[in-house]
Amino acid sequence: MTLGVIVSLVLIGLGFPEADPIAGIVVGLVVARTGFMIIRESTETLVDRSYSDIAAIEKIVSGVEGVDGCHETRTRGAGNNVFVDIHVVVDPALSVEEAHLIADRVEEAIKKDLPEVVDVVVHIEPGEKTPCGPGK
Numbered sequence: 001m002t003l004g005v006i007v008s009l010v011l012i013g014l015g016f017p018e019a020d021p022i023a024g025i026v027v028g029l030v031v032a033r034t035g036f037m038i039i040r041e042s043t044e045t046l047v048d049r050s051y052s053d054i055a056a057i058e059k060i061v062s063g064v065e066g067v068d069g070c071h072e073t074r075t076r077g078a079g080n081n082v083f084v085d086i087h088v089v090v091d092p093a094l095s096v097e098e099a100h101l102i103a104d105r106v107e108e109a110i111k112k113d114l115p116e117v118v119d120v121v122v123h124i125e126p127g128e129k130t131p132c133g134p135g136k
Contacts, residue, residue, distance in 0.1 A: 057084060061109070066094075067106065068091060070088050072085075081118055082116045084121070086122055086123070
């Protein structure tokens with residue numbers, strides 16, 4: 001923007017007085033565009049926009065050894081700051097330690113395949129094998 005002001009001053013000095021309002025309009029548009037982009041990005045964060053690819057997350061989770069199913073997958077955040085909350089079904093005969101190790105593997109798998117995910121909360125539930133997916 002400073003360059004635009006300098007160019008405007010040079011053009012006015014060379015006898016082009018209409019350069020000043022044109023430069024003012026250009027600078028105003030740049031400021032307005034930047035403001036709009038800041039507001040849009042901030043709004044997505046403030047309204048806790050959901051990460052859109054739940055199916056990709058559930059596909060990753062279903063490939064983790066020991067996972068018998070998953071459901072209630074929720075995401076929030078935007079850009080490179082996505083948070084995941086997921087319920088994972090495991091064999092009810094597993095010990096708490098074994099179930100916790102599965103939860104750790106689920107978290108690692110999601111973060112490895114989706115680098116924009118910064119935190120994963122895994123809720124372990126004992127139950128029967130069911131496929132991952134909506135309403136399961």
